[in-house]
Amino acid sequence: AQAIARAMLQMKNRAGKKIHELSKALISDNWEDAQMLDPKTFASFSPEWEKIDPKENESLNQFSGWFPYLMKAGKPGASFSFQFDGTMIGFFDIGGPEVGQITLELDGEKMHFQEKSSINYNAVNESSALIAINRFNQFCNNRYRGQCFFIKTPPGKHQVVLKIASDIPDKQKILGLYQLEDITAHPLKYHRSVIYLGKILIRGSIKTSSH
Known part of the structure; x- marks a missing residue:
């Protein structure tokens, strides 16, 4: 014990003050404030939306462990809104034959989208960019697993x-030549614009409002 004490004293006498600088972050895009939230805890929904229990729906029951409830609407123009302070929004939803497209208004202005990847977009004012985000993909000829997307906004x-959105995407083209059997046999099942909202995603903080 005395030897350890002597060594500690020697180290104390030799040690000096030094500024330790952090090295550059491997990933500079900070996600510490990212949140995945239940929609009705802070968002307001237009009357067209209904709250459904996935456990009571045969085609949605498999997602009941992910979502305690879903917000569903199938009428173009049906909307939900919220306020937040941050840099990104998005949502976690369920795909299928009937799903459609989503548009965004940010601070009262209709936005367009720059597609960075299949799930990442930038909200922009450029008229040449996408006007809606399509929630139907090549796997949506059946009930597709939960899927998500992110929209980056100005801070x-x-x-x-x-x-x-009112426009229905070209679902036959998206499915491709080898997946046309079901849409050919049941076209009305696909000629819809339904959204199944499970979670709202934000990077930042929310401002709650009454419903």
Whole structure:
């Protein structure tokens, strides 16, 4: 014990003050404030939306462990809105033959989208960019697993309004030549614009509102 004490004293006498600088982060995009939230805890929904229990729906029951409830709407123009302070929004939803597209209004202005990847977009004012985000993909000829997407916004406080788009995507083209049997046999099942919202995703903080 005395030897350890002597060694500690020697180290104390030799040690000096030094500034320790952190090295550059491997990933500079900070996600510490990312949140996945139940929609009705803070968002407001237009009357077209209904709250459904996935356990009571045969085709949605497999997702009941992920989502305690889903918000469902199938009418173009049906919207939900919320306020947040941050840099990104998105949602976690369920795909299928009937799903459609989503548009965004940010602070009262209709936005377009720059597609960075299949799930990542930038909200922009450029008229040449996408006007809606399509939630139907090549796997949606059946009930597709939960899927998500992210929209990067300018930093700051924002009023967000997401709406179901009126345009139905070219689902036959998306499915491709080898997956046309079901859509050919049941075209009305696909000629719809339904959204099944499970979670709202944000990077930042929310401002709650009454419903």
